[in-house]
Amino acid sequence: MTKKKIDSILLKKATGYFVEEKVEEYDRENEVTKRKISKKYIPPDTAAIKAVLERSAENPLAGYTDEQLCELKKRLLEELEKINKKEAENAGKKTGSKNKMRDADV
Numbered sequence: 352m353t354k355k356k357i358d359s360i361l362l363k364k365a366t367g368y369f370v371e372e373k374v375e376e377y378d379r380e381n382e383v384t385k386r387k388i389s390k391k392y393i394p395p396d397t398a399a400i401k402a403v404l405e406r407s408a409e410n411p412l413a414g415y416t417d418e419q420l421c422e423l424k425k426r427l428l429e430e431l432e433k434i435n436k437k438e439a440e441n442a443g444k445k446t447g448s449k450n451k452m453r454d455a456d457v
Contacts, residue, residue: 358406364399367392367431392435397424 369390376385397420404415415423 358403361399361403361406364393364396365403367395367428369393394428394431395424397421400424 369392372389372391374387374389375383378384397417400423401417401420
């Protein structure tokens, strides 16, 4: 794995990200009877934040303790939660009818 790829993965884990989860139910003939697609938020990881900071050239938080990083993580998560709630509300308004169509197509 290249350094650039590792940095990219660490940054993603340090900032948090969404994953799409798909749950399908099958009947006896192995045909899909129900399908549910949802997004799940993976919050930032303290260890990844610390690793990103240690790997970066400019490291203003190098002297932070684990406790201080946890407090920073908590504050950032609260801010992200507010942002994600607003985005989810907006996405729900836009994709509400699309999700109903996906379930109906199965």
